[in-house]
Amino acid sequence: MVRISFPRPKSAAARASALGEYVFRHKIVLWAVVAGLITIRQLSSYSRNLTSMTRGSNRQAMELAQQECRFFLAESAIPRSGLGIFTAVDIAKGEQTQSMPDICIYVADTPSGTDFHTHSWAGSVFMGRYEGQNSRGACEGVATLVNTMPDSVNAAELVPFQVHTNAGLKRDQNPGAGAITHYYGVTSKARRNVAAGSEITIDYGDWHYESDRKYVAPVHTPEWVRKHGMCIDHIEIRQALDPEMGRGAFARRFLPRGTVVSPAPLQTFKNRIDFAQQEPEALFVNYCFQPSGTNILLFPYGPGVNLINHSSEKANVRLQWSTNAQNHRHWLDLPLQKFWEMVYPGALILDVVALRDIQPGEELYLDYGPEWEAAWQDHVNVWEANTDPYVYPADMDLTQPFRTLEEQKKDPYPSNLATICFEGQWDIEENKPVDWTEPTFWTDGMLYCHILKREKDKKTGSYFYEVSLGYRKEPHPLDDKRYISRKVPHKAIMFVDKPYQSDMHLKNSFRHPIGISDELIPEHWRATAVQ
Numbered sequence: 001m002v003r004i005s006f007p008r009p010k011s012a013a014a015r016a017s018a019l020g021e022y023v024f025r026h027k028i029v030l031w032a033v034v035a036g037l038i039t040i041r042q043l044s045s046y047s048r049n050l051t052s053m054t055r056g057s058n059r060q061a062m063e064l065a066q067q068e069c070r071f072f073l074a075e076s077a078i079p080r081s082g083l084g085i086f087t088a089v090d091i092a093k094g095e096q097t098q099s100m101p102d103i104c105i106y107v108a109d110t111p112s113g114t115d116f117h118t119h120s121w122a123g124s125v126f127m128g129r130y131e132g133q134n135s136r137g138a139c140e141g142v143a144t145l146v147n148t149m150p151d152s153v154n155a156a157e158l159v160p161f162q163v164h165t166n167a168g169l170k171r172d173q174n175p176g177a178g179a180i181t182h183y184y185g186v187t188s189k190a191r192r193n194v195a196a197g198s199e200i201t202i203d204y205g206d207w208h209y210e211s212d213r214k215y216v217a218p219v220h221t222p223e224w225v226r227k228h229g230m231c232i233d234h235i236e237i238r239q240a241l242d243p244e245m246g247r248g249a250f251a252r253r254f255l256p257r258g259t260v261v262s263p264a265p266l267q268t269f270k271n272r273i274d275f276a277q278q279e280p281e282a283l284f285v286n287y288c289f290q291p292s293g294t295n296i297l298l299f300p301y302g303p304g305v306n307l308i309n310h311s312s313e314k315a316n317v318r319l320q321w322s323t324n325a326q327n328h329r330h331w332l333d334l335p336l337q338k339f340w341e342m343v344y345p346g347a348l349i350l351d352v353v354a355l356r357d358i359q360p361g362e363e364l365y366l367d368y369g370p371e372w373e374a375a376w377q378d379h380v381n382v383w384e385a386n387t388d389p390y391v392y393p394a395d396m397d398l399t400q401p402f403r404t405l406e407e408q409k410k411d412p413y414p415s416n417l418a419t420i421c422f423e424g425q426w427d428i429e430e431n432k433p434v435d436w437t438e439p440t441f442w443t444d445g446m447l448y449c450h451i452l453k454r455e456k457d458k459k460t461g462s463y464f465y466e467v468s469l470g471y472r473k474e475p476h477p478l479d480d481k482r483y484i485s486r487k488v489p490h491k492a493i494m495f496v497d498k499p500y501q502s503d504m505h506l507k508n509s510f511r512h513p514i515g516i517s518d519e520l521i522p523e524h525w526r527a528t529a530v531q
């Protein structure tokens with residue numbers, strides 16, 4: 001598989017003073033020495049803890065797991081914006097501001113009449129613009145949890161360029177193809193040095209919270225963060241041990257029985273039917289809980305939570321309602337109409353809790369319930385490999401020069417693929433060619449394009465192209481010649497699936513929400529099922 005990565009433009013905030021950098025780096029070194037000493041002490045206390053746990057006490061070990069945790073969810077410094085992400089450790093400029101990459105699940109045609117759009121990203125941001133007519137990506141983890149504070153962006157710059165991986169599942173081999181998202185690998189990095197205790201913030205760009213007011217995030221102490229926060233750093237994401245499952249979630253450290261492995265703030269949806277505009281219904285439902293006997297969907301967006309795969313025999317985590325003050329558990333008792341008036345994303349929080357001691361590196365499993373298991377088995381029994389011609393965009397060799405339209409007449413690209421170009425100019429006039437401009441945020445400048453001409457730089461050997469840009473949702477012959485960009489570098493071109501071609505649109509791909517124990521759901525919710 002060939003992957004390209006794009007350089008990111010330098011932002012003003014990234015130009016921190018050399019002196020500040022020097023002081024901060026030395027602080028880091030000092031911190032690392034102290035941390036090293038702590039680690040040695042912790043390791044010995046860790047083994048003591050293990051011993052004491054076998055005697056029945058695991059409180060100390062749980063505290064240790066909490067101490068080692070770097071990232072937490074706690075009440076945001078932005079008024080009335082619920083939870084925010086805090087760091088308990090110093091982060092140097094350029095380092096990651098999260099402990100694991102996020103996934104995004106694209107819905108090809110955003111349902112109307114729901115609040116799906118409030119906690120999902122515009123199609124272009126994580127490169128899913130061409131999945132459908134009006135696509136939006138619901139992401140879990142930092143990409144959804146981080147708050148915007150345009151006047152005080154301390155930290156995160158979202159880095160979307162490692163997306164597009166089918167996690168080893170192929171449509172001609174695996175029943176799980178199309179049942180997991182391909183958009184994995186969204187991360188964020190610090191724009192400047194971030195002190196331990198800070199809330200991590202970004203700038204959403206086109207959305208300003210009460211834009212007439214300025215908020216500067218107070219920096220808490222790391223102790224405050226540990227005391228009041230919920231750890232979101234206990235999980236690592238890797239390929240699942242069973243390759244049929246795609247990715248999976250693994251324990252980053254020893255997690256004693258009863259540890260909250262991760263909180264899962266929920267976005268609630270009244271009706272699963274809203275996500276059934278196409279066949280198959282939106283992949284999004286596979287990443288949601290559905291209480292039995294209802295049509296309600298609960299989308300958990302705690303980092304890594306919906307990467308936990310199913311096993312009824314090996315389940316080592318379970319769900320329970322969070323005891324955190326940010327969880328409005330009492331709202332579950334409200335009549336449903338009142339509940340829907342009150343509820344907002346993050347108002348309800350489930351905790352994923354260790355059912356037994358979990359060793360570092362163990363894969364985490366949740367019991368999705370008998371209905372899910374039966375549905376998966378039925379799916380595997382009837383599933384047939386899809387052998388129609390198809391090539392994954394990630395399998396295209398991007399070291400080869402892109403073929404011009406003329407060359408493609410003789411040697412066409414696979415019919416499911418389209419070429420896209422990243423172009424920084426939005427006001428190109430018809431029939432007035434311009435020279436290529438680098439976009440400030442690459443994915444925003446993503447457009448369909450046709451390759452008209454190719455040149456090779458004699459000195460460097462790199463390729464440059466003349467392309468025509470298409471501003472439509474689908475490649476269109478009329479766009480062949482109108483908006484021309486010249487001197488487009490090779491790195492600014494790539495392949496994507498045309499709309500409705502990627503695995504998640506396969507008619508025979510598996511769909512089933514995750515089951516949730518009846519004990520957690522109020523009885524009166526079951527009276528609501530819409531047929």
Ligand SMILES: C[S@@+](CC[C@H](N)C(=O)[O-])C[C@H]1O[C@@H](n2cnc3c(N)ncnc32)[C@H](O)[C@@H]1O
Binds near residue numbers: 244310311376
């Ligand atoms: C919430 S996601 C879990 C994360 C997913 N593995 C991924 O890579 O994004 C649920 C989906 O994962 C896959 N999955 C989870 N547990 C599985 C199992 N026991 N066997 C096969 N597939 C499983 C199914 O495609 C299911 O619909």
